[in-house]
Amino acid sequence: MNLKVGVWIDHSKAVIVTASLNGVCAKTLESEVGPHARYSGRAAYPDADGAQTGGSERKGGRGEKKYEQRYEEHLDRYYDEVIRQLGSPQTLFIFGPGEAKLQLRERLNHSTAFSECIVGVETTDRLTDPQIVAKVKEHYGIDR
Numbered sequence: 292m293n294l295k296v297g298v299w300i301d302h303s304k305a306v307i308v309t310a311s312l313n314g315v316c317a318k319t320l321e322s323e324v325g326p327h328a329r330y331s332g333r334a335a336y337p338d339a340d341g342a343q344t345g346g347s348e349r350k351g352g353r354g355e356k357k358y359e360q361r362y363e364e365h366l367d368r369y370y371d372e373v374i375r376q377l378g379s380p381q382t383l384f385i386f387g388p389g390e391a392k393l394q395l396r397e398r399l400n401h402s403t404a405f406s407e408c409i410v411g412v413e414t415t416d417r418l419t420d421p422q423i424v425a426k427v428k429e430h431y432g433i434d435r
Contacts, residue, residue: 296380297427298373299418300387300395302366305373306420308427309380315433317424320376324365370398379404384430386413 295310305320373395377383383405385392396412399405411430418426428434 294378294380295382295431296377297384297386297430298377298395299415299423300373300385300391301389302391306423307376308424309378310427310431310433315424315428317420318376319420320373322369324362324369366394370395374398380408382410383408384411384427385409386415386426388415388417
């Protein structure tokens, strides 16, 4: 089957558009990954010299490391679910506004089945679902 897939992705959602002989279908996968805010740690405390040191510095940054580890674990699960939803595409077009598209491509490149089908990676703005479908149709030259 000649399955062409386009994925618009950021860290909050992925829109997967599949085009085959049966037509074009789009599905949205919401992420459970929250915004990647900078870890603030605890309030700063003055040390013996009067300098301000934050709570994460006083404890070796363990809170920040745990926060980053949890964030990375959420991203890993999110990308794994996106990959499961792709099926077995003949060609794959990945696009989106941020670094999520590059992170997804990196994960897909670890699999020869996917790395050989990636035909393009493109930076785009945030798009509505109809704009995403139109972009995939345009990329693959689909009229309907």
